[in-house]
Amino acid sequence: MQxxxxxxxxxxxxxxxxxxVAKGASPLRSGARPGDAIFVxxxxxxxxxxxxxxxxxxxxxxxxLTSHYDIHAMMxxxxxxxxxxxxxxxxxxxxxELLSDAIPISRAAKSAARKSSSARPALLAALSDGEDFELLxxxxxxxxxxxxxxxxxxxxxxxxxxxGRVSAExxxxxxxxxxxxxxxxxxxxxxxxS
Numbered sequence: 001m002q003x004x005x006x007x008x009x010x011x012x013x014x015x016x017x018x019x020x021v022a023k024g025a026s027p028l029r030s031g032a033r034p035g036d037a038i039f040v041x042x043x044x045x046x047x048x049x050x051x052x053x054x055x056x057x058x059x060x061x062x063x064x065l066t067s068h069y070d071i072h073a074m075m076x077x078x079x080x081x082x083x084x085x086x087x088x089x090x091x092x093x094x095x096x097e098l099l100s101d102a103i104p105i106s107r108a109a110k111s112a113a114r115k116s117s118s119a120r121p122a123l124l125a126a127l128s129d130g131e132d133f134e135l136l137x138x139x140x141x142x143x144x145x146x147x148x149x150x151x152x153x154x155x156x157x158x159x160x161x162x163x164g165r166v167s168a169e170x171x172x173x174x175x176x177x178x179x180x181x182x183x184x185x186x187x188x189x190x191x192x193x194s
Contacts (some may be wrong), residue, residue, distance in 0.1 A: 010042050027066060028135065031101035032073035034090035034168040036138035039147075040161055044081055045125035047107025055133045062135055064154060069147055081163075082127040084136060086172055096166035098183065100176040105128065113183045127185045138166055 041058050058076070065071050073092055077084045081103070089096055100123060109125035120128075139147060146163055151160045162173075172183045 012052060015157045025066065027071040027074040027086045027135070028091070029073055029075050030069050030091040030140040031071075032088055032096075032166045033140070034094055034166055035141050036072055036166040037141045037144040037162050038085075038098070038136070038138050038164045038166060039144075040077065040081065040104060040134050040136050040163055042132070042134040042159055043104045043106035044077065044109070044127070044134065045129045046106040046191065047129040047131040048120075048125070055131075057133060061155060061158065065135070065137065065181045066102045068150065069091050069139055069143060072140070073133060077132040077136050079130045079132050080088065080128040080132070080186075082172070082183060083130070083135065088136065088138075089166075089170070089172060092166075093170070094119060094163055095167040095169045095171040096173075097167055097171065098174045100170070102160040102161055104159055104163075124185060127183070141165065 035098060040057065041061060065074070073088050075088055081098075085096060085098075085135065103123060103126050105122045105126040109122045109129065112119045113122040119125075148160060148162065151158075173180050174183045
């Protein structure tokens with residue numbers, strides 16, 4: 001090695017986990033039905049403040065849900081709610097209306113929004129931050145209240161929120177104090193075209 005040259009070493013670590021599920025035992029993205037209630041576990045947003053570095057996969061919660069309820073569609077949120085919910089809606093050929101006041105915003109997202117005027121608003125972070133790794137699922141509206149009651153007994157430390165409903169019309173909208181408008185926010189974008 002010539003003097004003055006610095007040797008740089010790069011380490012790339014990639015982890016993959018594979019598993020199997022009995023046929024028909026796992027809800028797909030494509031099963032959401034008009035009228036379904038839309039749920040998320042935990043709180044959303046805050047990955048830009050480091051929340052994504054400490055997460056717990058919702059494996060036992062997913063197993064419990066699928067063994068006790070007829071979950072129509074399910075996935076995890078890795079690219080933000082506004083990025084992943086449209087995948088489910090397209091696969092199911094449906095739309096959805098979210099309730100802005102029902103979106104569970106993480107403390108990390110709220111704190112970041114309070115600390116800096118240049119930070120994204122907390123609701124925007126909850127909709128578009130990636131790497132939440134919470135469950136997003138739909139269930140028949142008539143099962144929503146019994147599910148919430150049973151959840152509180154089974155998982156008292158983990159929040160479960162009904163954030164909206166599935167509609168027959170395609171598209172994603174959000175209802176707030178100003179009414180209903182199309183949701184123009186997108187989730188985390190991995191690659192942008194230049």
